[in-house]
Amino acid sequence: DAKTTQPNSMESNEEEPVHLPCNHSTISGTDYIHWYRQLPSQGPEYVIHGLTSNVNNRMASLAIAEDRKSSTLILHRATLRDAAVYYCILRAGGTSYGKLTFGQGTILTVHP
Amino acid sequence: EAQVTQNPRYLITVTGKKLTVTCSQNMNHEYMSWYRQDPGLGLRQIYYSMNVEVTDKGDVPEGYKVSRKEKRNFPLILESPSPNQTSLYFCASSLSIGNEQYFGPGTRLTVT
Numbered sequence: 455d456a457k458t459t460q461p462n463s464m465e466s467n468e469e470e471p472v473h474l475p476c477n478h479s480t481i482s483g484t485d486y487i488h489w490y491r492q493l494p495s496q497g498p499e500y501v502i503h504g505l506t507s508n509v510n511n512r513m514a515s516l517a518i519a520e521d522r523k524s525s526t527l528i529l530h531r532a533t534l535r536d537a538a539v540y541y542c543i544l545r546a547g548g549t550s551y552g553k554l555t556f557g558q559g560t561i562l563t564v565h566p
Numbered sequence: 567e568a569q570v571t572q573n574p575r576y577l578i579t580v581t582g583k584k585l586t587v588t589c590s591q592n593m594n595h596e597y598m599s600w601y602r603q604d605p606g607l608g609l610r611q612i613y614y615s616m617n618v619e620v621t622d623k624g625d626v627p628e629g630y631k632v633s634r635k636e637k638r639n640f641p642l643i644l645e646s647p648s649p650n651q652t653s654l655y656f657c658a659s660s661l662s663i664g665n666e667q668y669f670g671p672g673t674r675l676t677v678t
Contacts, residue, residue: 497670503664556608556611558608
């Protein structure tokens with residue numbers, strides 16, 4: 455199964471952009487890249503997902519490398535509320551359609 | 567209010583005593599899934615269901631059973647709980663596998 459690798463932790467200052475990297479060198483052609491985050495004492499929350507092209511929504515942007523072996527979640531202006539664990543996830547396609555494989559997650563600390 | 571509910575939220579039990587954790591969603595979602603979260607291991611998928619009567623194993627299915635007799639409910643059954651199943655459990659649902667997943671509030675289970 456394809457796995458993801460993320461840095462254990464990152465720090466940012468409030469109102470600055472944050473780039474959270476994820477490596478998925480064994481990704482298959484049908485795997486979608488999903489990002490979720492988990493605030494303290496809560497269940498995970500969807501952030502964004504994509505397949506090949508870069509994606510934008512109200513929360514963040516997702517930049518996917520041309521070879522799809524890595525991706526970057528971009529928070530354009532970090533706020534204190536963005537402090538969370540961010541998970542990069544591959545949603546398997548093909549015969550394993552429906553199976554999600556979570557990475558270890560990156561703990562994002564946002565300083566005032 | 568659209569939501570995923572889990573019961574109970576907290577449970578302390580003894581080894582071998584069968585238990586069921588219920589999960590219910592009111593959004594008419596087809597896809598439902600169970601995860602466990604352990605320190606240092608992140609979130610791991612236990613089972614998932616693409617629709618009624620359709621279930622499949624995730625990454626850590628051993629020791630668990632599920633059923634999907636109705637679209638809204640997806641109970642997690644531990645026939646003979648053991649201490650290594652002490653964990654924080656999350657249920658999630660989505661309209662379909664490609665859509666964002668909504669997570670429940672979590673069930674903290676302790677098996678002594």
